Structures are given as C-alpha cells and as structure tokens.
Amino acid sequence: MTVRLERRDQPEAVSRKPWWRRPWVAPMAVIVVVFLAFSMPPYLAMDPARSQVPQPPGFTSHYWFLSAHVLFGSIAMVSALLQIWPWFRAKYPAVHRKLGRVYVFAGVLPAGVMALTVGAMSPFGPATRVANVLAGVLWLACTFAGWRAARQRRFADHRRWMIRSFALTMSIIVSRVVGPITVITLQPQLETTFGGSELALTQSVAAITAWLSPTLVIIATQWYLDRRPVKKKPAIAR
Numbered sequence: 704m705t706v707r708l709e710r711r712d713q714p715e716a717v718s719r720k721p722w723w724r725r726p727w728v729a730p731m732a733v734i735v736v737v738f739l740a741f742s743m744p745p746y747l748a749m750d751p752a753r754s755q756v757p758q759p760p761g762f763t764s765h766y767w768f769l770s771a772h773v774l775f776g777s778i779a780m781v782s783a784l785l786q787i788w789p790w791f792r793a794k795y796p797a798v799h800r801k802l803g804r805v806y807v808f809a810g811v812l813p814a815g816v817m818a819l820t821v822g823a824m825s826p827f828g829p830a831t832r833v834a835n836v837l838a839g840v841l842w843l844a845c846t847f848a849g850w851r852a853a854r855q856r857r858f859a860d861h862r863r864w865m866i867r868s869f870a871l872t873m874s875i876i877v878s879r880v881v882g883p884i885t886v887i888t889l890q891p892q893l894e895t896t897f898g899g900s901e902l903a904l905t906q907s908v909a910a911i912t913a914w915l916s917p918t919l920v921i922i923a924t925q926w927y928l929d930r931r932p933v934k935k936k937p938a939i940a941r
C-alpha cells in the first residue's frame with residue numbers, strides 16, 4: 704500500500720537552519736525576558752497593593768486570580784518560545800513533545816481560564832471585558848485545536864493552530880506597545896472627546912488596547928500562514 708504524506712505532515716519536517724541564521728529567535732527571547740522581568744514582580748510579591756490592575760468591586764480575590772494568570776502565562780510564554788524555535792524542535796523532538804504538554808496544560812489552560820475570570824470582571828468597563836473574554840476563548844480554542852491535531856498526527860494542522868496559539872500568547876507584548884500609543888494619541892482629547900472624564904479616557908484606552916492587540920496579531924498570523932501555505936510536495940512512498 705502507498706501512503707501519501709506531505710512533507711510538513713511529518714513531525715520531523717522542520718528546517719534545520721541554525722538559530723543564529725534565524726534573526727527573530729534571539730530578539731524575541733530578549734523581548735520575552737524583558738517583558739517578564741517587568742511584569743512578574745508585582746504578582747510574585749504576594750502583595751495585592753502592588754497590582755497594576757485595580758480590584759473590581761466585590762471581587763476580593765482578584766489579585767490572586769491575576770497572579771495565577773501571570774504565573775501560568777509566563778510558563779506559556781517561555782515554553783511557547785522554545786516550542787516555536789525550529790532548531791530546538793529539530794534537535795530535541797522528544798523534549799518538544801513533553802514541553803508541548805507543559806505549554807498546553809501548565810500554561811495556556813490555567814492562564815486562559817484565569818484570563819476568562821479576571822477578564823469578565825475587568826475594572827476597565829464592558830468593552831474591555833468582552834474583548835478579554837473573546838481573546839481568552841480564542842487562545843484556549845486555538846491551543847486545544849493544535850493539541851488535538853498533534854494527537855491525531857495531523858501535523859500540518861498542528862503547525863497552523865500552534866502558530867495562532869503562539870501569536871495570541873505573545874499578544875500581551877503587542878498590547879504593551881498599542882497601549883502607550885493609544886494613551887499618547889487620546890490624552891490630548893481629554894477635554895474634548897472625553898468631556899474631561901478621566902474614567903472615559905481610561906476605559907477607551909483599555910478597550911482599544913484589548914481589542915486591537917489580539918486583532919492585529921490574528922491578522923498578521925493569517926497573513927503569514929497564507930504567505931507560507933502547506934506546499935504540495937511529491938508523495939513519499941512507504
């Protein structure tokens with residue numbers, strides 16, 4: 704019997720280009736380390752007074768949910784970086800499989816569930832809440848689809864869903880760029896567009912950031928995937 708496999712449907716079909724010839728790996732790692740170095744301390748401190756997100760009324764355990772989200776999110780971020788790195792996958796395929804489980808079950812799953820909880824209760828208003836919950840659902844769904852595809856040995860689908868999952872994991876970093884740009888753009892309109900209301904300005908900035916960051920990331924990812932679709936390779940006979 705002849706089984707036809709596309710090259711990218713094989714788990715080992717990854718580029719063996721060394722890491723120094725992939726100019727995005729090192730800068731990405733530096734960005735992740737800097738992001739975590741600034742973001743984690745307030746939530747490792749076990750001190751609710753250090754939270755960067757105000758506690759929503761009536762949600763007294765908000766800080767602990769948020770801290771758990773940040774901790775598991777950090778696990779997701781570091782493992783995602785290693786998982787997406789072609790050289791690492793090619794060199795250590797067994798570690799890739801184990802770390803994949805860490806990414807899904809000790810990273811995205813708990814961090815995503817916490818994101819849904821803190822997101823639905825966000826102090827930044829309803830538009831931000833909807834964006835947060837939608838992004839959390841997409842994050843969990845893409846990751847689950849990628850994990851299931853790997854289990855079913857559909858490696859081309861696994862690659863596509865995990866690239867989307869990775870992009871959503873990194874969308875928090877994109878929000879750190881979108882947020883300040885939004886503040887700089889809208890701050891001068893405090894007295895005009897927002898009628899002097901700091902609350903309206905804050906909620907608008909948060910909502911624009913929460914909507915725009917994952918949207919930009921999803922569009923960029925789809926563009927990347929469409930540019931580099933699975934190529935129909937000559938069949939490999941077994």
Ligand code: HEM
Binds near residue numbers: 754773827839
């Ligand atoms: C798509 C995935 C993610 C979603 C939907 C999400 C959602 C959220 C939500 C809802 C909040 C609270 C803000 C609010 O109430 O509006 C938050 C805060 C935070 N998240 Fe995530 N998150 C995601 C991924 C990550 C990842 C991967 C990390 C990595 C560590 C992370 C780190 C943080 C940090 C540090 C904060 C606190 C904000 C601050 O200190 O400025 N998040 N996230």
